[in-house]
Amino acid sequence: MSVRSLFTAAAAALPMGAVLATPAAAQTTVAAGSGRGAATAALVVALVSVILGGLAVARPAGRIGRNGAVVAPVLAVIAMVIGVLHLAGSDGPVGSGAGRGGAIVALGVAVIAVVLSGVALARSRRTG
Template structure:
């Protein structure tokens, strides 16, 4: 029971931290004010932001797996490969999310994909950190 409560509290803390980081990215990019009129549906910039956010999420998952299991059934190279994939996916997602935020002309609800861009920046950074830790762990002797 204590472990379950700890996991729930840890998940809530992680969600709050993630939301705070996304908000900080929106404020830093000066696009935190919501739109006066909301655009519904999928726009090209929302599609771009969603795609790079999914890429960043894939980088986080692969980086986490590479960090958790650096020596897979294919040997130690699979942990190194996963770390490199996480680093590259995180970097691509961070760059594209940052470009999306830089090109945005309005805040959330304008159809510019600013929330997805901010999520991509934050998740890309997390994926790069996990990939870097996994790469450092796979390169260290013993």
């Protein structure tokens, strides 16, 4: 299996597996703020998105190329949704252990991923 197929399959399976594998009560608990778990999940998804966007910028005609530039903003939006839901549901200030700081960092990293993937998409249109 090529790396491109692996990333595409992982990106497609990640949101569906998380939605289908968890019961409804667990989904509302994550949205309501269950500590640092949701913020960490948002940050991991955002970091994967930044890596894909960076690889797509570095190698626009390589293995990742345009597919990475398309998958990266999708993962970034997923990270933003998780981060915003966590921020909306958590109580306490930053530094209280509720994961608000991690959710804010995840939002920033997701914005960087969107910018990187936009640059990669613009470059891939020019190169072919």
